[in-house]
Amino acid sequence: MTVYPIVFAQGSFMHKDKLNYPFEERGLQFGDGVYEVIRIYQGKYYLLNEHIDRLYRSLSEIKLSFPYDRKDFIHTLEELLKKNEMKTDGKVYLQVTRGSAPRDHVFPDNITPNVYAYLEPAKRNVELMKHGVPVITMPDIRWSHCHIKSLNLLPNLMAKQEAKEQGCFEAILHKDGTVTECSASNVYFVKNGKIYTHPATNAILHGCVRLAVERFADELGIPFIEEAYLVGDIKDADEVFLSSSTNEITPIINVDGHTIHDGSSGPITKQIQHAYAVDAGIEPVSRPMQEQ
Known part of the structure; x- marks a missing residue:
């Protein structure tokens, strides 16, 4: 290292x-x-x-x-x-x-x-942020205090490793079908122009970039809805993306072998990516559709 x-x-x-x-x-x-x-x-x-x-x-x-x-x-x-x-x-x-x-x-x-x-x-994963990543879904076997950023990460490591072994970037975790977050990132899906994500309860880590995503959505006039949702909702989404400090805003284009929409980064994901870049003072990965 x-x-x-x-x-x-x-x-x-x-x-x-x-x-x-x-x-x-x-x-x-x-x-x-x-x-x-x-x-x-x-x-x-x-x-x-x-x-x-x-x-x-x-x-x-x-x-x-x-x-x-x-x-x-x-x-x-x-x-x-x-x-x-x-x-x-x-x-x-x-x-x-x-x-x-x-x-x-x-x-x-x-x-x-x-x-x-x-x-x-740490270089930015620009290509992944442009073109998106495939993920798998796995049961969430972690403890009940995931809001604490503790050193006890073995379940997260096991999920991330399983994703790698299946040729994927991340693992979306769920408890009996209800999506919580990924092994090392928060996850969101877009349906009918609205962003959905799990509420900031003890079941997930309250991501700092997640806070920024909520702020960006509010500034852009995009509804940001915190409510429990199912794995099936993810697979039926118009767009899916993840957020983390190291991967910023990264589109998810495939879940368990199922292509999300047309398999490319969607317009709302691009808007959030652009808002992130402006806020951080860095080069945008992509520009909103109206600027292209």
Whole structure:
């Protein structure tokens, strides 16, 4: 993995090769922690405040006391960019665990959280965003607190791997036929000019790009409807797309071998893609139909 040389860990900046933790680390042994992945465009964070808000919500949900206030931690992340002289597209991975202590299911007393963050180059998947991706559907076997961005991702990994083995990009997850989200992204379908997606309950991760999609839809006058829907609704959609920090707005053109509409990115997906590009200050993947 290629990462920038300077990382933030244990309260200071250091070279990545010097990063280490004690053997008994609760993130490693229990997945006792949370994380965020924040997109960077030309050396600037995108949706930084939304990600930091979610980080603090996740920390609160698992009763993990964070040693940094919001302003100081944002400053730390900005310093990480400066120290690495990062000017290109990439992402930051940041992780907070409860800390290092003798292994015990009960939370240790007087423990210092382990916090680290590193930068990684990340090109935009422009071709996928232009032409779309195939996906599969799978049962959602995750726990009931998916709104917490925790380190416990094994069910997500299994779903993503199954998608890869079937030659697909993602897996749309469902509970008894009711769609929740994808293994690593939120999912939406368009029908009769309206965008539908699962409500922001504990059953899904409240994506930061998902928040932006809702905002874009409101600005464009496109109805954004949060309600439960079925796998069959996805397959009968006019358009389907996913959103995530690393894949922006990506059309889904095939579900379980079934082609969505005509197998190309639809007009509303393109409008949302264009709104994203304008908001992020980046080159548009495509332009709305009226501008073509």
